[in-house]
Amino acid sequence: MDTKLRSILPDHELIRLYEQMVLCREFEEACAEQYTKGNITGFLHLYSGQEAVAAGATHALHGDDYVISAYREHPQAIVRGADPRRVMAELFGKATGICKGKGGSMHLFDPNLHFMGGYAIVGGQFPIATGLAFAARYRREERIVACFFGDGAVNQGTFHEGLNWARLWELPVLYVCENNFYGIGTEVHRSSALADIHKRTCGYDIPSERVDGMDVMAVYQAVKHAAEWVREHSRPYLIEAITYRFRGHSMSDPGKYRASAEVELWKERDPIPNFAKRLLGEGIAGQPLLDKVRETAAAQVAEAVKFAEESPWPDDDEVFNDVYV
Amino acid sequence: MAQLNMVQAINLALREEMARDDRVVLLGEDVAADGGVFRISEGLLERFGPERVLDTPLAESGIVGAAIGMAAYGLRPVVEIQFLGFLYAAFDQIFSHAARLRTRSRGRFGCPLVIRTPYGGGIKAPELHEESSEALFCHVPGIKVVVPSGPAAARGLLLAAIRDPDPVLFLEPTRLYRMIREEVPEGADALPLGKARIAREGGKVTVVAWGSMLERVLTATAPYDAEVIDLLTLSPWDEATVLASVRKTGRLVIVHEAVESCGFGAELAATVAAEAMLSLRGPVFRVTAPDVPVPLARLIDHYLPSVERIQRSLDEVLQY
Ligand SMILES: Cc1ncc(C[n+]2csc(CCOP(=O)(O)OP(=O)(O)O)c2C)c(N)n1
Ligand SMILES: [Mg+2]
Numbered sequence: 231m232d233t234k235l236r237s238i239l240p241d242h243e244l245i246r247l248y249e250q251m252v253l254c255r256e257f258e259e260a261c262a263e264q265y266t267k268g269n270i271t272g273f274l275h276l277y278s279g280q281e282a283v284a285a286g287a288t289h290a291l292h293g294d295d296y297v298i299s300a301y302r303e304h305p306q307a308i309v310r311g312a313d314p315r316r317v318m319a320e321l322f323g324k325a326t327g328i329c330k331g332k333g334g335s336m337h338l339f340d341p342n343l344h345f346m347g348g349y350a351i352v353g354g355q356f357p358i359a360t361g362l363a364f365a366a367r368y369r370r371e372e373r374i375v376a377c378f379f380g381d382g383a384v385n386q387g388t389f390h391e392g393l394n395w396a397r398l399w400e401l402p403v404l405y406v407c408e409n410n411f412y413g414i415g416t417e418v419h420r421s422s423a424l425a426d427i428h429k430r431t432c433g434y435d436i437p438s439e440r441v442d443g444m445d446v447m448a449v450y451q452a453v454k455h456a457a458e459w460v461r462e463h464s465r466p467y468l469i470e471a472i473t474y475r476f477r478g479h480s481m482s483d484p485g486k487y488r489a490s491a492e493v494e495l496w497k498e499r500d501p502i503p504n505f506a507k508r509l510l511g512e513g514i515a516g517q518p519l520l521d522k523v524r525e526t527a528a529a530q531v532a533e534a535v536k537f538a539e540e541s542p543w544p545d546d547d548e549v550f551n552d553v554y555v
Numbered sequence: 556m557a558q559l560n561m562v563q564a565i566n567l568a569l570r571e572e573m574a575r576d577d578r579v580v581l582l583g584e585d586v587a588a589d590g591g592v593f594r595i596s597e598g599l600l601e602r603f604g605p606e607r608v609l610d611t612p613l614a615e616s617g618i619v620g621a622a623i624g625m626a627a628y629g630l631r632p633v634v635e636i637q638f639l640g641f642l643y644a645a646f647d648q649i650f651s652h653a654a655r656l657r658t659r660s661r662g663r664f665g666c667p668l669v670i671r672t673p674y675g676g677g678i679k680a681p682e683l684h685e686e687s688s689e690a691l692f693c694h695v696p697g698i699k700v701v702v703p704s705g706p707a708a709a710r711g712l713l714l715a716a717i718r719d720p721d722p723v724l725f726l727e728p729t730r731l732y733r734m735i736r737e738e739v740p741e742g743a744d745a746l747p748l749g750k751a752r753i754a755r756e757g758g759k760v761t762v763v764a765w766g767s768m769l770e771r772v773l774t775a776t777a778p779y780d781a782e783v784i785d786l787l788t789l790s791p792w793d794e795a796t797v798l799a800s801v802r803k804t805g806r807l808v809i810v811h812e813a814v815e816s817c818g819f820g821a822e823l824a825a826t827v828a829a830e831a832m833l834s835l836r837g838p839v840f841r842v843t844a845p846d847v848p849v850p851l852a853r854l855i856d857h858y859l860p861s862v863e864r865i866q867r868s869l870d871e872v873l874q875y
Contacts, residue, residue, distance in 0.1 A: 271679035271852050323852030334681040334851040350683050351641065352613055385612035386644070413613050415589035421612040487589055546857040549850045 234512060238447060241514050247289055247446050248509060248520070251281040251502050253527040254305035257314055258477075260531045261304065261321060261335075265481045269539070270321045274335050275302040279444075279476035282501035283378075283408050284309050286449030287471075290457055291376055296344045296362045298355045299378040301336035302408075302475075303348035306378060310343045314530060315537035324541035330552075331544045344373075352413075353386030355379065360392050363401035367464060374402040374460045376453075382413020384427055393434040396466035404460045405436075405468040406453070408443065414479045415487035428470035436466050443471030444499045447508075474499070559739040562732050564706035565595050565671070567741060568713040569633065573603050576631060579717060582609040582618060583635030592637050593673060593732060619645035619670065623653050626668040631717055636672040639726065640683030653722040654697030669716045674702070674726035675767050676812055676849055676859050685729075685849040687766075687813040692724050693790040693822065699723040699748060700790040704769040705731065707739050708787060711746030719748060728767035735770070751793035753800070757782035760806040760872055763797060763823060765789065768810045768860060775865035779873075789819055797823065798831050805836040806872045812859050815843040837875025840868040 235244050258276040265274045277284065280302075288309040291297070299306050304321070308314055312328055320327025321335050328340055336350040346362060349355045359377035366373040383389060384407065396403045407427050411418050418425045428438040437459075441452040449471055456467045474496040478485040485493075509515040559567065573579045581587075581596055587610040590597030600608040611618050615636060622632035636642045642649075649670070657665040676685035692700050701716055701723055703709035709727065716723040754769060759780040764772040769785050776783055782800050786792055801807050807827055809820035820841040827839060842860040850858055 273680055273684065323854070331852075332850050332854065336681060350681070351644070353644075382613040385614045385617075387614065387616055413584070414592065415585045416610055416613070420588075420610060543853050546854065549845065549847050549854050549858055553847045 235447060235508060235514060236512065238451060243289070244509060244514055245519070245523070247285050247450070248505055248515070249523050249527065250285040250309045251446060251505065252523050253314070253530060254281045254284060254308060255502060256524075256527045256531040257304060257308060257317070257534070260318075260535055262477070262481065264321070264535060270335065271323070272334055274321070274481045275479065276477045276481070277302050277305045277475070279496065279500070280408055280410060280473045281305060282446035282449050282505070283406070283443045283471045283473055286446040287376065287406055287453040290450050290453035292373070294344055295373050295457070296346050296366070296375040297378070298346040298359050298362065298375065299348055300352065300355065300380060300383065301348050301350045302380070303338055303378075304335065307338045307340065307343070307345050307348070310340070310345045312338070312340050312343060312345065314534040318534040318538040319541045322538040322541070323543070324538055325544040325548070326537070326541040330548065332548065353379070353383045353388040356386070356388040356392030359403050360395050360401060363396065363403045364399065367401060372461060374404055374457060376404045376406060376457070378406045378408060380413060381407060381409040381411065381418045381427060382416070382421060384430060385421055393431060393436055393466065393468075397434045397436050400464050401466060402460045402464045403466045404453070404457055405466065407468065407470045408473055409470050410473050410475045412475075412479065412488070414483070417487070428468060431468045436468055438468035438470065440470045440472060443473030444501045444504070446501055446505050556738040556740050558736045559706050560733050560736050561703070561706045561709050561727065562593060562595055564710040564739045565713055565727065566597060566599070567739060568710040569596065569599060570602065571741065572714055572717045573599065573607065578629060578631040579633060580607045580609065580625065580630055581633050581635065582611050582622060584611060584613055584618075584637055586610060586635045591635055596635065615641055615644040616648055619648040619653065622668045623648060623656065623666055626666045626722070627656055627664055631667055633669045633671060633717060636670060638684050638686070639672045639674045639688060640686045642670065642672055649692070649698065649722070650695050654695045657721065658697065665720050666722045667720050668722045669713070669725055670723070671713070671725045671727060673729040673732070675728045675730060676855055677730040677767060679852055679855065681851045682849040685855070687811070687844075689726060689789055690813060690817060690819045693819055697722070698790065699788065700726065701748060701788050702726045702728065702766040703787065704728070704766055704785050705735050706737050708746065708752070708785075710739050711743070712748065712787060714745035715748050718745060723748070726766065730767045731770070746787070749788045749791045749793055751787055751796040752785045753782065753796070754785045755781070755783040757804070759804055760808060760869060761797070761800040761804045762808045762810060762869075764810040766812070768812055771860065771862060772810050772865060775862040776869065779869055781869065792823070794826060794830070798827065801827055801831045802834040805834055806875065807835070808840045808842065808865070808868050808872055810842045810860050810865055812844055814846045815841060816846050818843055837872050840872050842868050
């Protein structure tokens, strides 16, 4: 990594990226604790380890681009601007949640932020991304659609339908695959005939590249370049970010399918301390500032938990709302 | 005899049938190395090997479609779908093909395939993980639909489902997986499909339920003189048992956790109206979920039929 950070982004944006990754990590770790306490129920998929992808990619998008994702999406909503308090309240099932406490962890939506949803159905988002992109082009808008998904999702038919269609109709979709090597317990080589996911776009004549998803600057730069290309040409592009989830697939996953040595090895590539080292090394931040960032994030997350705890439950009759207008 | 929960009982049935019949293969996401997300196929890869216990790519339509091909060519595939809500992606393969191969080939071959999947609510998970959309499948001629209500029924019915010459959707109430333990007789006969079970005899009102609602119905009806029928198979369902009971009691309450409109309760009510109208003393009551998607967490208590709601219907019907 020879390029100096300062040649890529100004200091305050670099710090901002660090802040966001730290906030996401603190948030996810707090979720784990709240799940253990029974305040969050159901299935909870945490993002710890993958922060560089959400933070780097989102920073490279425009505020009015659409983002659509899967179910490991709390940080994606947060870096997009969702209030951590309201995300936490949603996970608790409280009335103040960003979806009124009726959707929970996997179904975060905020159209004001152009965050068009977490999708619990693996691969559900691909055709929807096609339609969003069509609508953006139809309205002669500059927006693109950033569609996030995992390595497991690329074997659903919808992935192939989406890619073909986006290329055929020249739609501005930026596909971002977060390849963390596993779909639940199935390692990518056991589910994909061609495990180099970025190469799979050749069947659809879509340009693609692979990027180090543990390096927030690498993600930022790749997505920045790709997003501009998509915007300019109104054509799809795919980025495969190589990353790793530090926790189990969900909180109920004992994780027997991977060796702890493997997990430890990846933890050495933790995107947060590694970025901190670069910030320090290049004199962009001093240790006191980094400490302050962590304290601020921890306080923000503690505040989110408190907000969720103190928020009211939805009224019983809330179940009848929002099915039709 | 061993005391087993439903997870263990289903594992036992798979083990027994795979040992008995080498045409039986298991396939699905994470069923082999990981033993299934609910650990139902634990140990089966070790016992029967990777040729018969198959981890698939994440592709429900592909999984069901491939199983149809295997079945049409003489194998007995048992598919695991991780949640009923994930099966929707495979509707086309089920409705257009699995259900119709027998009729389309004019009876020359069929599709002896089983799709097992966790089903129903009450596990504090959101929509798509708490679905009870059984009626969608009951609507399709050519598919059988089975819902066990406990470990012994799960074992006996799964054996029958695998041996059945036609496609069977086997819905496993997720809430019950580890809730009930009972004696499960290894080596005993399969239970017949299409046959209901009288879970409790009674004289004044018939209550029909299935799956996880059965346990709730048994609690709710304890202070009443109610006959409780555990339907077990929804398609084809046991009309004779239900009609005989209604003719005896003159009253019917149907309890299901699926939404009310076009739910399976409507089919039961219509049949009873047609066949046993003159035995009825009062209207047929349905206690169901409201016509909305499954809500999260705490609201689920307001959504699923509760003991109180069931008892309110009983009180009402008993006034006739
Ligand atoms: C249609 C469908 N099938 C199965 C599942 C269960 N499931 C949830 S996540 C998952 C694995 C997805 O892996 P990947 O796309 O790599 O995303 P990751 O979990 O690694 O972020 C599976 C099989 C689901 N939610 N939807
Ligand atoms: Mg993955």
